[in-house]
Amino acid sequence: MSARHVVVVGGAGAIGAVVATVLAEQGMQVTVADRADASEVVRGLPGRGHVSIPFDVTSIDDALAWFGPEPRAGRYDALVFAAGVNYTGPVATTDWTQWKRVLDVNLRGAAHVGQAVSRNLAADPRECSIVYFSSTAGRRGEGGASVYAASKFGLIGFMECHASEIARYGARANAVCPGNIDSPMLRALAQQVGERTGQGTEATLAEFAGSTAFDRLIAIREVAQVVAFLAGPASTGMSGQSVVIDGPPR
Ligand SMILES: NC(=O)c1ccc[n+]([C@@H]2O[C@H](COP(=O)([O-])OP(=O)(O)OC[C@H]3O[C@@H](n4cnc5c(N)ncnc54)[C@H](O)[C@@H]3O)[C@@H](O)[C@H]2O)c1
Secondary structure, eight states, X not given: OOOOEEEEETTTSHHHHHHHHHHHHTTOEEEXXXXXXXXXXXXXXXXXXXXXXXXXXXXXXXXXXXXXXXXXXXXXXXXXXXXXXOOOOOGGGXXXXXXXXXXXXXXXXXXXXXXXXXHHHHHSOOOEEEEEEOOGGGTSOOTTOHHHHHHHHHHHHHXXXXXXXXXXXXXXXXXEEEOSBSSHHHHHHHXXXXXXXXXXXXXXXXXXXXXSTTOSOBOHHXXXXXXXXXXXXXXXXXXXXXXXXXXXXX
């Protein structure tokens, strides 16, 4: 039997690269798709047959070419959408260029890939799992996060609709909602928030870590293991769900 083929969109990023690694460790064949060069990530993956492809999620033409009815990426059994960008700032001073950038990647980009997957499944119906990266910011808003939260709330709504539409093919879609992950993206956010509040980066990071009863940040690998479960064949009874990866309330 051939290995399960999983595409990781955004797989050159901090979380996507670890997702690709955990999938490869579990014997899956991984295609890493990113607008950034992902060849180094692919070289570091255990096993054989992994490839990287250049892909910008803001192009619907590229999404359809790589993942649509005649996918240049080849037949795939799962697709993880882990691309994403962040922006922080109060509503009163929203930078509309940043608004467009965040929504274009996090929400419209996901919809481009989702449309390609839908057309692919119509041409080739099969068991297939889509995992979209939302965030705890896609479940609960907080001051300063309006643009990012709008994209991640929107993505959950999109995922729920997509899951209903592709169920007829035997395919499914779910979202993961990671909390505060020990990552460069969170560190950059802590720096921006720390500058705005005057509290500094390290104190802001400590505050993020203390926001749940775990009293720590979540490791990227802890996120990747949940994603691997959802992308794999053990989760065929789950679709339309948003899975939070975070500690309990304090
Ligand atoms: N880091 C966190 O604390 C955290 C928490 C919750 C959710 N998330 C979400 O997890 C996902 C991964 O985050 P990360 O920490 O790995 O971020 P990251 O910045 O390290 O990686 C994001 C990846 O997306 C790629 N990307 C951005 N725009 C793209 C485009 N137009 N086309 C193709 N690829 C594009 C980047 O090149 C990068 O490789 C994101 O969706 C993020 O919003 C992150």
